Amino acid sequence: MAVSPTDVSSRELAAVLAERLNQIVPTGFSVRSEDANVDVYADGQNLGGSAALEILEDDDDRSANEKIETAVQAVLSSIQDTIIETVKGPWPGTSSHGADLPMPDCRVTGDQLLFWFGDKDAPVVSAPPIPLH
């Protein structure tokens, strides 16, 4: 599924982001989207998540890419917090520098949204790019 960067649909991006996150969350967890919300589930229970993709609908002076990066960053951070608080341990693992917690980050480059945890050049985990058309 592709998401338009110039006419960003928070709902579409939420769906794709949830799909990507589903591929990297720990066993027993799943990520689902509902409208602009992205939530973490375990045993059928909603553990929490984020509605930050609503930011994409804000009418301000930021570019579409800026809003995408800001919103996705907030979602990733929230998802990470939710999992960490549930497993009571670091996720996803530790960084290549040792015991550092890999922080989430993302970037829109060209027609793709890339996101990862850890150093950009040596991420602990990353997901397949999300195409922006």
Next chain:
Amino acid sequence: MPNCTPGGTVAMGASNGSASTRVPLRERNGKEGLMPNVSVTYGEMQAAARKPQGPVIRLGAARKLTALLAVMSVAATLAVLGAATAQASATTAQVSATATSAGLADSGGMAALGTASAAVLATDLPSCRAITYRGHAGAIYVQTSPGGYVVWGIYMYNGALDSGPWWVDVYVGKNRVDHKQPPRQVYAPHASLPPKLAKKGSVFRISALHYATANRTWYGSIPNGCIIP
């Protein structure tokens, strides 16, 4: 729009932002151990306390966690919540309007929030390094970590009042950088903002609205705002 069933009156804390240091708060947490009847928040605290530290997640490692833990510790210590804040965002404004139309908000309530926040001048704002905004029912805690993260949390003084829907908008300057809402946000909200978004010199502020199911009362954030160091 909120889908909760309102049943109380809108209450708003008085603005009383004050800078504080982390040490006294931690000391209080350790010495007093105040967490009698806090359920959800206490559980989070316990979970947080068991999060890997030291050898597993070192200083840099846990820039985010350390800050988060600090905020949560503060919450545990004070056993509560509070607050809310500043400029009414579209979301909170909608909720506020709903509450008002439902006859729940009394005069000053939500309407006064936006007005009050607008009067806050950037030049008067304190640093976000470690500050607490206390309302009559809860407080907003903001701290920054050495790594440049801005960590925040909102907790009711009475932890039992943490439960219920929360609508929270976080701003850096005039732009919204985070948003939380029900149904996933039904516990005391807290999060961190990465350095990438927490730009130095910018104004950080939070706007929140909460319906405490325990006493069927609406709470709105008090005016707040600080400069990201």
